[in-house]
Amino acid sequence: MNTTCIMCPIGCALSVKEEGGAVVVSGNGCMRGQKYGISEFTCPMRVVTTLIKGAAGGVVSVKTKEPIPKSLVPAALKEAAAFRLQKSVHTGEVVIEDVAGSGVPFVATAEFEAK
Amino acid sequence: MTEFDVVIIGGGPAGMAAALGARKKGVSVAILERDTRLGGILNQCIHNGFGLHYFGEELTGPEYAARFSKQVKEDGGISVFLEAMVLSLSEDKIVRAVSPTEGYLEIKAKAIVLAMGCRERSSGAIALAGTRPAGIYTAGAAQRLSNISGCLVGKEVVILGSGDIGLIMARRMTAEGAKVKLVMEIMPFSSGLKRNIVQCLNDFDIPLRYSTTVTRVEGKNRLTGVYIAPVDEKLRPDLSKEEFIPCDTLLLSVGLIPENDLLTGTSVAISPITKGAVVDEHRQTSLAGVFSAGNVLHVHDLVDNVSEEALIAGEAAALYALGELKGDRSFAVEPSGGVRYALPQRITAAEGKVKIYFRVDKVYKGRTVAVTSLGEVVKRKKTAVMAPGEMQNVEIDASLLKGDVKIFLEEQ
Numbered sequence: 001m002n003t004t005c006i007m008c009p010i011g012c013a014l015s016v017k018e019e020g021g022a023v024v025v026s027g028n029g030c031m032r033g034q035k036y037g038i039s040e041f042t043c044p045m046r047v048v049t050t051l052i053k054g055a056a057g058g059v060v061s062v063k064t065k066e067p068i069p070k071s072l073v074p075a076a077l078k079e080a081a082a083f084r085l086q087k088s089v090h091t092g093e094v095v096i097e098d099v100a101g102s103g104v105p106f107v108a109t110a111e112f113e114a115k
Numbered sequence: 116m117t118e119f120d121v122v123i124i125g126g127g128p129a130g131m132a133a134a135l136g137a138r139k140k141g142v143s144v145a146i147l148e149r150d151t152r153l154g155g156i157l158n159q160c161i162h163n164g165f166g167l168h169y170f171g172e173e174l175t176g177p178e179y180a181a182r183f184s185k186q187v188k189e190d191g192g193i194s195v196f197l198e199a200m201v202l203s204l205s206e207d208k209i210v211r212a213v214s215p216t217e218g219y220l221e222i223k224a225k226a227i228v229l230a231m232g233c234r235e236r237s238s239g240a241i242a243l244a245g246t247r248p249a250g251i252y253t254a255g256a257a258q259r260l261s262n263i264s265g266c267l268v269g270k271e272v273v274i275l276g277s278g279d280i281g282l283i284m285a286r287r288m289t290a291e292g293a294k295v296k297l298v299m300e301i302m303p304f305s306s307g308l309k310r311n312i313v314q315c316l317n318d319f320d321i322p323l324r325y326s327t328t329v330t331r332v333e334g335k336n337r338l339t340g341v342y343i344a345p346v347d348e349k350l351r352p353d354l355s356k357e358e359f360i361p362c363d364t365l366l367l368s369v370g371l372i373p374e375n376d377l378l379t380g381t382s383v384a385i386s387p388i389t390k391g392a393v394v395d396e397h398r399q400t401s402l403a404g405v406f407s408a409g410n411v412l413h414v415h416d417l418v419d420n421v422s423e424e425a426l427i428a429g430e431a432a433a434l435y436a437l438g439e440l441k442g443d444r445s446f447a448v449e450p451s452g453g454v455r456y457a458l459p460q461r462i463t464a465a466e467g468k469v470k471i472y473f474r475v476d477k478v479y480k481g482r483t484v485a486v487t488s489l490g491e492v493v494k495r496k497k498t499a500v501m502a503p504g505e506m507q508n509v510e511i512d513a514s515l516l517k518g519d520v521k522i523f524l525e526e527q
């Protein structure tokens with residue numbers, strides 16, 4: 001796998017592969033790049049931010065409370081797009097529980113007043 | 116006429132932090148904001164990554180804004196005028212504004228902080244050739260329509276410019292079900308953060324082409340496509356390699372300009388490079404008692420730096436209103452050798468630490484930044500890498516200064 005290290009502005013081009021049961025990173029300028037390369041290869045994680053529509057109009061911004069596996073991001077975005085919020089919520093309140101089977105909820109990142 | 120010690124124009128992150136900075140000195144403060152709420156552009160930046168430096172945790176834009184608006188509310192000493200559009204400001208510090216609730220407002224200030232933010236460069240500003248169909252938006256306008264109004268502006272999207280707003284919008288539009296076909300950057304490098312290139316483009320297999328631009332647009336009523344071509348080192352497109360890409364939407368993420376129209380007719384000096392006011396380390400402009408902070412002063416990439424800068428400006432504005440702001444001398448700060456601009460442009464303090472912010476003109480690896488005063492080195496700082504898209508800073512000790520200051524990258 002080829003990727004770019006995002007841990008500092010240098011942005012080393014990393015190449016990551018499995019060799020004899022171990023994950024090997026090359027192209028990294030320092031140890032932080034190795035750690036990043038391994039996690040991107042084995043289980044990349046992302047915080048997902050998106051919008052959820054109110055049942056009677058309006059939108060509220062949400063985020064996954066914790067990072068979720070990158071492979072679940074498309075499913076998480078689909079779930080959010082299909083959902084219609086029925087009630088008012090405060091910042092930090094759960095909007096959808098257990099996003100895409102990740103065990104992590106979407107929480108509101110702004111105040112939302114249902115119409 | 117209503118009077119306040121400090122009047123702040125704009126209620127984004129800069130305006131809010133300036134208000135809190137001024138309140139540390141106990142003066143009366145007013146914020147005039149033309150929108151229906153505080154927070155500025157942060158309200159539409161729903162992605163996370165704000166506040167890592169300032170709060171030590173990653174927040175979304177609205178969350179970052181809410182932290183400050185809560186403090187503004189709880190302070191009790193800050194009068195907030197919403198939907199109050201400032202029309203003009205005079206040399207004797209009278210601010211004129213209109214609002215639906217107050218009508219025409221005239222406010223006398225002892226000190227003013229400018230915190231109006233910036234606006235985006237538009238298709239007119241970059242002289243885009245071709246017809247003028249619907250479907251061409253600045254990335255920020257599309258962001259506002261998407262994130263505040265909940266409207267998707269198109270289905271097949273091409274983005275010109277790899278600034279952060281463009282990258283973020285590539286991911287946003289994909290999340291909403293649109294197909295982002297291509298992001299183009301005229302320069303051979305991106306002005307956006309690495310993290311955004313990886314997480315907004317690579318994660319969604321959106322291609323990014325460097326040294327490429329839009330040559331013309333096509334479409335009568337709605338955009339039907341754009342012609343693109345690679346450019347040479349002088350940024351001239353090679354029309355023999357022109358290529359047509361069908362799309363219904365073109366987003367422009369081609370830079371931001373400080374919104375300083377209010378200063379027309381005042382004696383506030385504007386820098387031709389930053390397009391913001393020329394300031395000293397208190398962020399005081401050439402018109403005494405008028406201060407500037409945030410994107411209206413120079414375009415920031417991190418809101419954390421905006422808050423830090425505005426706290427300085429707000430506190431200094433309060434001291435000015437109290438007649439306590441000192442200015443012992445005035446040494447110019449001159450950028451050269453790879454440093455495109457440095458801010459503040461003047462230093463008045465005779466002691467204490469002063470942080471000089473600067474941007475470089477291209478990507479540099481392993482270079483040393485030097486600050487000299489009358490030819491004598493007062494600070495050297497070695498850096499691993501510097502890119503034009505990331506604002507740098509170096510802190511100096513003002514007591515070491517003997518005259519005008521130079522900041523540059525040392526020859527290798």
Ligand SMILES: Cc1cc2nc3c(=O)[nH]c(=O)nc-3n(C[C@H](O)[C@H](O)[C@H](O)COP(=O)(O)OP(=O)(O)OC[C@H]3O[C@@H](n4cnc5c(N)ncnc54)[C@H](O)[C@@H]3O)c2cc1C
Nearest residue numbers: 125127128129148149155156200201231232255409410418
């Ligand atoms: C479209 C856009 C998107 C951005 N997205 C990102 C991003 O994704 N991530 C990031 O880190 N940074 C982003 N930025 C940069 C971001 O703007 C800054 O980090 C920060 O928000 C700047 O704060 P500010 O207070 O200086 O300006 P702003 O947030 O722009 O606030 C200025 C305020 O002044 C008000 N105002 C202006 N003129 C007047 C007037 N005449 N009278 C009354 N009120 C007035 C405006 O309504 C606004 O509320 C973006 C900038 C823009 C323009």
Ligand code: SF4
Nearest residue numbers: 005008011012029033
């Ligand atoms: S590997 Fe190290 S030097 Fe290279 S980008 Fe990552 S953190 Fe920076």
